[in-house]
Amino acid sequence: MTHFTPPVHSGATLIKACVAASLLAAVLLLTCILPAEYNIDPTGAGKALGLTALAEAAEAPVAIALGQTPPTRQPRSDTITITIPAGKGLEYKLLMDQYAQLEYEWQTDGTPLYFDFHGEPEGDTSGYFESFAITTSSNMKGSLTTPFTGSHGWYWKNRSGKPVQVSLTLKGDYIIKG
Incomplete structure (x- = not known):
């Protein structure tokens, strides 16, 4: 019978993994989530990827549902x-x-x-x-x-x-x- 022992990671390896995951989350927040959900695009990547259009399209119906006036009129x-x-x-x-x-x-x-x-x-x-x-x-x-x-x-x-x-x-x- 083979006995399996899972690897035990060191504290330094766990800290590196947490830092890498946090950096990835921050990049996704700035480039994808903020532009698509809130029309906030600090890097310009959201516009380049077409994500700010999603937020703009969602603003008018949400504002109307909340009884507010959407920000732009044509x-x-x-x-x-x-x-x-x-x-x-x-x-x-x-x-x-x-x-x-x-x-x-x-x-x-x-x-x-x-x-x-x-x-x-x-x-x-x-x-x-x-x-x-x-x-x-x-x-x-x-x-x-x-x-x-x-x-x-x-x-x-x-x-x-x-x-x-x-x-x-x-x-x-x-x-x-x-």
């Missing part, structure tokens, strides 16, 4: 169709910075909707909102320079007995919250 334009169910109300919001510009136009098939075009300041917990227009109409066209950073948009109430589609056209600096 001018854009969109046309969106929104269905307001019969006898129901629906809110549609955009995230915008203070003094951002928005051009908008919406219309229905001719069915009038009650609406409140308003904004809510970012971080406000009091329930405050500022209305820009409140009326009943089947269409509206205009522009807005936002007075504060936060969510801005419409609340539509369909008082008819059938669903109503709203065609909304937007142009400006915003992120769609929905």
Whole structure:
């Protein structure tokens, strides 16, 4: 019968292994983890490897989920169709910075909707909102320079007995919250 005795490493060998593992962990932290997870790239390796793009792509949805405004906005334009169910109300919001510009136009098939075009300041917990227009109409066209950073948009109430589609056209600096 063969008797196996595992090797016993010296204290110096264990210290060398711990130091090597720590150095490897530090290199991976600086070149891979920080750029990919937090968009922090002190070495530039994260950008070269395409890892900072992962963090940038993840920032906007996380910020929206936390009720925060993502850090960058690009001018854009969109046309969106929104269905307001019969006898129901629906809110549609955009995230915008203070003094951002928005051009908008919406219309229905001719069915009038009650609406409140308003904004809510970012971080406000009091329930405050500022209305820009409140009326009943089947269409509206205009522009807005936002007075504060936060969510801005419409609340539509369909008082008819059938669903109503709203065609909304937007142009400006915003992120769609929905």
